Amino acid sequence: MATDAADAAAPTSRLDRLDTRTRVIVAVALVLTLVSLRSWVLLSAAIVLGLLLTGFAGIPARQTLRRLLHVEGFLLILFVALPLTTRLPPFLEIGPLALSLPGLERAVTLALRITAAALVVLPLISDLTPIRLGHALGRLGLPPRLVQVFLFSIRYIELLRAEARRLHDAMRLRGFAPRTNLHTLKSYGHFIGQLLVRAIERAERVNEAMRCRGFAGRFPLVTLERFGTADVGVAGLTVLLAAAALLLDRL
Amino acid sequence: MTALLDLSGIRIRRSGRLVLDQVDLQLETGERLALAGANGAGKTTLLRTIVGLETPEAGEIIAFGRHRHDEDDFRDLRLRVGFLFQDSDDQLFAPTVIEDVAFGPLNLGFTPSQAIERAQAVLTDLDLLPLERRVTHHLSGGEKRLVALAGVLAMDPDVLLLDEPTNALDEAHLARLTTILAELPVAMILVSHDAHFLATLSTRAVLLENGRLMPAVAHRHQHRHDHVHFHPIEETD
Amino acid sequence: MTALLDLSGIRIRRSGRLVLDQVDLQLETGERLALAGANGAGKTTLLRTIVGLETPEAGEIIAFGRHRHDEDDFRDLRLRVGFLFQDSDDQLFAPTVIEDVAFGPLNLGFTPSQAIERAQAVLTDLDLLPLERRVTHHLSGGEKRLVALAGVLAMDPDVLLLDEPTNALDEAHLARLTTILAELPVAMILVSHDAHFLATLSTRAVLLENGRLMPAVAHRHQHRHDHVHFHPIEETD
Amino acid sequence: MAHIPDGVLSLPVLAAGTLAGVGGLALGIRRLTDRDIPRTALLAAVFFIASSQAFSLGPTSVHLLLGGLTGLVLGWKAFPAIFVGLLLQTLLFGFGGLTTLGVDLVNMALPGVLLAAVVRPFIRVDRPARSAAFTGGAAALAVVITAVLVGVEIALSEPAFAPALGVMAAAYLPLAGIEAAVTAFVTLYLLKVKPEMIVAPAVLGTAI
Ligand SMILES: Nc1ncnc2c1ncn2[C@@H]1O[C@H](COP(=O)(O)OP(=O)(O)OP(=O)(O)O)[C@@H](O)[C@H]1O
Ligand SMILES: Nc1ncnc2c1ncn2[C@@H]1O[C@H](COP(=O)(O)OP(=O)(O)OP(=O)(O)O)[C@@H](O)[C@H]1O
Numbered sequence: 018m019a020t021d022a023a024d025a026a027a028p029t030s031r032l033d034r035l036d037t038r039t040r041v042i043v044a045v046a047l048v049l050t051l052v053s054l055r056s057w058v059l060l061s062a063a064i065v066l067g068l069l070l071t072g073f074a075g076i077p078a079r080q081t082l083r084r085l086l087h088v089e090g091f092l093l094i095l096f097v098a099l100p101l102t103t104r105l106p107p108f109l110e111i112g113p114l115a116l117s118l119p120g121l122e123r124a125v126t127l128a129l130r131i132t133a134a135a136l137v138v139l140p141l142i143s144d145l146t147p148i149r150l151g152h153a154l155g156r157l158g159l160p161p162r163l164v165q166v167f168l169f170s171i172r173y174i175e176l177l178r179a180e181a182r183r184l185h186d187a188m189r190l191r192g193f194a195p196r197t198n199l200h201t202l203k204s205y206g207h208f209i210g211q212l213l214v215r216a217i218e219r220a221e222r223v224n225e226a227m228r229c230r231g232f233a234g235r236f237p238l239v240t241l242e243r244f245g246t247a248d249v250g251v252a253g254l255t256v257l258l259a260a261a262a263l264l265l266d267r268l
Numbered sequence: 269m270t271a272l273l274d275l276s277g278i279r280i281r282r283s284g285r286l287v288l289d290q291v292d293l294q295l296e297t298g299e300r301l302a303l304a305g306a307n308g309a310g311k312t313t314l315l316r317t318i319v320g321l322e323t324p325e326a327g328e329i330i331a332f333g334r335h336r337h338d339e340d341d342f343r344d345l346r347l348r349v350g351f352l353f354q355d356s357d358d359q360l361f362a363p364t365v366i367e368d369v370a371f372g373p374l375n376l377g378f379t380p381s382q383a384i385e386r387a388q389a390v391l392t393d394l395d396l397l398p399l400e401r402r403v404t405h406h407l408s409g410g411e412k413r414l415v416a417l418a419g420v421l422a423m424d425p426d427v428l429l430l431d432e433p434t435n436a437l438d439e440a441h442l443a444r445l446t447t448i449l450a451e452l453p454v455a456m457i458l459v460s461h462d463a464h465f466l467a468t469l470s471t472r473a474v475l476l477e478n479g480r481l482m483p484a485v486a487h488r489h490q491h492r493h494d495h496v497h498f499h500p501i502e503e504t505d
Numbered sequence: 506m507t508a509l510l511d512l513s514g515i516r517i518r519r520s521g522r523l524v525l526d527q528v529d530l531q532l533e534t535g536e537r538l539a540l541a542g543a544n545g546a547g548k549t550t551l552l553r554t555i556v557g558l559e560t561p562e563a564g565e566i567i568a569f570g571r572h573r574h575d576e577d578d579f580r581d582l583r584l585r586v587g588f589l590f591q592d593s594d595d596q597l598f599a600p601t602v603i604e605d606v607a608f609g610p611l612n613l614g615f616t617p618s619q620a621i622e623r624a625q626a627v628l629t630d631l632d633l634l635p636l637e638r639r640v641t642h643h644l645s646g647g648e649k650r651l652v653a654l655a656g657v658l659a660m661d662p663d664v665l666l667l668d669e670p671t672n673a674l675d676e677a678h679l680a681r682l683t684t685i686l687a688e689l690p691v692a693m694i695l696v697s698h699d700a701h702f703l704a705t706l707s708t709r710a711v712l713l714e715n716g717r718l719m720p721a722v723a724h725r726h727q728h729r730h731d732h733v734h735f736h737p738i739e740e741t742d
Numbered sequence: 743m744a745h746i747p748d749g750v751l752s753l754p755v756l757a758a759g760t761l762a763g764v765g766g767l768a769l770g771i772r773r774l775t776d777r778d779i780p781r782t783a784l785l786a787a788v789f790f791i792a793s794s795q796a797f798s799l800g801p802t803s804v805h806l807l808l809g810g811l812t813g814l815v816l817g818w819k820a821f822p823a824i825f826v827g828l829l830l831q832t833l834l835f836g837f838g839g840l841t842t843l844g845v846d847l848v849n850m851a852l853p854g855v856l857l858a859a860v861v862r863p864f865i866r867v868d869r870p871a872r873s874a875a876f877t878g879g880a881a882a883l884a885v886v887i888t889a890v891l892v893g894v895e896i897a898l899s900e901p902a903f904a905p906a907l908g909v910m911a912a913a914y915l916p917l918a919g920i921e922a923a924v925t926a927f928v929t930l931y932l933l934k935v936k937p938e939m940i941v942a943p944a945v946l947g948t949a950i
């Protein structure tokens with residue numbers, strides 16, 4: 018009965034056969050490998066691998082694109098500023114701006130690396146539901162209290178959104194429209210404060226109601242997942258890939 | 269004289285289910301309309317539609333002689349229609365009673381001191397002035413209900429929508445609320461499961477059933493009936 | 506035969522104010538005790554104390570023959586005492602109705618399929634089976650109330666604490682609830698502002714006033730009174 | 743912008759950050775009792791929702807970090823709360839990275855926790871204006887320190903970036919202003935309604 022609205026809505030991926038723990042650990046291992054790579058060829062190969070994996074997992078292209086856009090957004094500021102401002106030898110000078118070749122080179126490396134990392138991580142974890150991840154974290158040995166906080170906060174997100182919606186309705190009904198004045202700022206302050214207080218009290222009462230129905234403070238972490246042959250295979254493959262990539266990179 | 273509110277052919281679906289179907293509703297000046305209906309009939313949904321919190325699939329809303337379609341229209345409408353929520357906790361959000369009641373007038377463009385003055389006037393009318401400095405969050409259920417009503421009345425609305433105003437009120441508070449509402453010269457729609465409260469106040473009634481709204485009458489069975497109070501045993505005769 | 510619940514000398518302070526002072530309360534097998542009192546009198550606080558959600562400054566709680574002090578004692582107690590909260594939104598937290606009702610049985614150690622079966626049986630009893638797959642936070646106010654009650658009854662409690670169970674219920678559901686409760690062979694404490702509901706069901710009454718609990722009787726004024734229903738106009742004679 | 747994606751930081755920086763993050767988490771979890779779980783989880787949810795709701799500010803859009811507020815309400819327990827919030831963001835939105843979780847956690851939790859500890863003794867129910875000024879200032883400073891931490895970490899990983907970081911840090915200043923205002927008003931609200939949420943118990947005792 019560990020189902021959840023979020024769980025029910027989750028698409029199933031072909032990677033579902035793997036234990037969630039394997040997926041998390043493989044993702045971390047692959048990213049750590051990528052961070053150590055400098056060769057553009059290897060990084061490009063990793064991007065191709067990531068794309069293949071994304072295809073295999075059946076992740077819609079739109080989702081992939083959205084994810085990449087977000088990551089590259091981070092890069093954009095650096096990318097614009099970097100080749101222009103770095104103190105490395107200049108490559109091209111336009112007035113006060115000096116475009117430097119090594120700067121550009123590093124920026125490209127970084128772009129490749131970030132893209133590859135995003136593409137590798139996406140198929141491995143993006144379709145995991147929060148509840149599943151919570152259970153996997155518990156089985157990976159994270160402290161039970163931390164796992165409890167994680168599982169509870171998933172439930173509270175919807176609760177909080179509903180409270181926020183109702184409060185916002187109430188404000189609109191009394192003619193509130195945001196403007197740039199003190200009344201607006203103050204109203205938002207009250208809104209957030211009220212939301213916090215209400216939500217905390219609500220959360221505590223929900224927790225009490227659960228305890229009143231025999232809840233002993235622990236979600237049973239039942240799962241049907243097993244660490245099976247597929248997991249051993251994938252883990253082995255990951256180690257081989259990482260070792261090979263690191264070796265080739267040093268050549 | 270046209271109706272204050274005129275809804276026609278309203279159809280609303282909520283999470284896929286048809287809740288209101290072909291609903292027509294008029295509210296005239298000075299009317300106190302009882303809106304009856306079973307649990308889940310769609311009474312709250314209908315009130316929310318009037319102030320533009322729900323978007324109908326079909327139908328027309330005319331209020332104060334103007335068609336209302338988009339958020340801008342409804343923003344204007346909400347300045348003249350006061351809505352008391354089914355749950356007062358959803359409605360009160362300023363830290364103190366006086367700030368909460370003054371919130372509406374501030375949105376109407378009153379200066380802070382005018383808004384406070386207006387709020388105090390309303391609190392005085394409702395006999396709530398002693399609560400002025402209290403923290404809204406620490407009021408009892410009945411007090412919250414009355415303060416929420418004050419917040420709505422402070423905007424001097426032309427129409428009141430009251431969603432189960434009697435919920436959780438004890439007998440003394442209930443009597444007080446009934447008196448206040450009976451004296452207000454404002455058109456209103458009353459939702460309540462307390463048939464007696466509705467019959468006492470309303471000038472006309474409609475019943476919501478199977479997504480349809482139909483005219484209704486309060487059907488009174490005149491019969492012997494007990495009126496029950498609880499008294500400590502010592503006090504009993 | 507000892508009392509199921511036996512509270513003595515309970516004193517509770519909430520945010521500094523003394524809410525309950527020297528409260529004694531017994532509940533015997535088969536009793537249906539009405540707990541009356543004005544808004545803010547401390548009725549909810551008293552029920553919360555019984556299940557260990559409030560910690561008294563002074564006093565003793567004995568339940569089912571055992572002293573109850575710490576969280577462990579109360580955890581055990583809560584498996585036998587069902588508490589219907591005043592606000593159903595606090596009580597419903599599983600995504601769908603059936604999951605919510607099955608939550609208690611699961612905590613009692615039922616297997617998932619037994620729990621579902623038990624939940625369905627209770628929903629059938631309350632005539633709520635059509636709601637089974639609905640999302641709990643999309644229910645109407647009255648529907649939420651009934652589903653919350655189903656969740657409590659699914660645990661097959663020995664004692665029921667019902668905090669304003671009639672709130673937001675329409676007349677049909679109110680009648681149904683009254684019948685169900687009248688037939689349940691379980692001791693219960695009933696809080697409600699509906700004096701009539703209390704008088705109909707209860708076998709004994711107490712009144713909470715100024716932090717003190719005193720025995721009370723339902724005082725009935727026999728007088729002519731209307732019983733009001735709303736009917737569509739077509740159906741009226 | 744405070745979320746660093748996978749692949750930017752070098753291994754030594756990642757290792758140091760992760761270690762510090764785990765340390766903070768351990769401290770926070772040690773203080774986490776059964777009763778604290780709902781409150782902590784709720785602030786994790788607040789943190790998550792605040793950061794998923796970007797509002798536009800001039801040409802760019804920003805979202806609140808709420809590090810200062812979280813630190814005020816939770817103290818060291820802000821670490822588990824923010825960790826959970828970050829984990830959910832990675833999972834549901836793809837904000838930030840998986841390997842950078844520890845670093846991001848330190849960036850967002852540490853300034854708030856430390857500054858809150860500094861200003862908490864000055865928060866008093868009977869001095870609302872002063873208290874709000876302190877918490878607002880702490881919130882703004884927490885944002886700036888977060889920005890500086892992000893900058894230093896990137897510069898250590900990729901020295902070539904160092905000069906670009908001034909530009910980035912400047913982008914945080916408006917956000918610092920907004921966080922200060924919001925935190926100050928929330929402080930005023932909480933002092934009136936539920937002071938025990940942000941006032942040190944000893945101070946509360948003397949003030950009431
Ligand atoms: N937020 C929501 N999302 C989806 N469906 C909803 C939502 N709220 C209510 N509903 C559904 O819409 C229908 C009408 O609900 P509404 O709240 O309008 O009823 P009501 O007449 O006010 O009932 P009550 O007397 O119990 O308050 C119900 O079937 C309910 O399940
Ligand atoms: N969470 C809280 N924190 C502090 N004080 C509270 C809290 N809840 C209630 N109180 C106070 O405790 C007193 C008793 O409240 P309680 O909710 O027990 O009353 P009640 O008899 O159930 O009233 P009602 O009929 O309105 O539900 C009230 O004065 C109230 O202001």
Ligand SMILES: [Mg+2]
Nearest residue numbers: 311312354646
């Ligand atoms: Mg309703």
Ligand SMILES: [Mg+2]
Nearest residue numbers: 548549550591
């Ligand atoms: Mg109560």
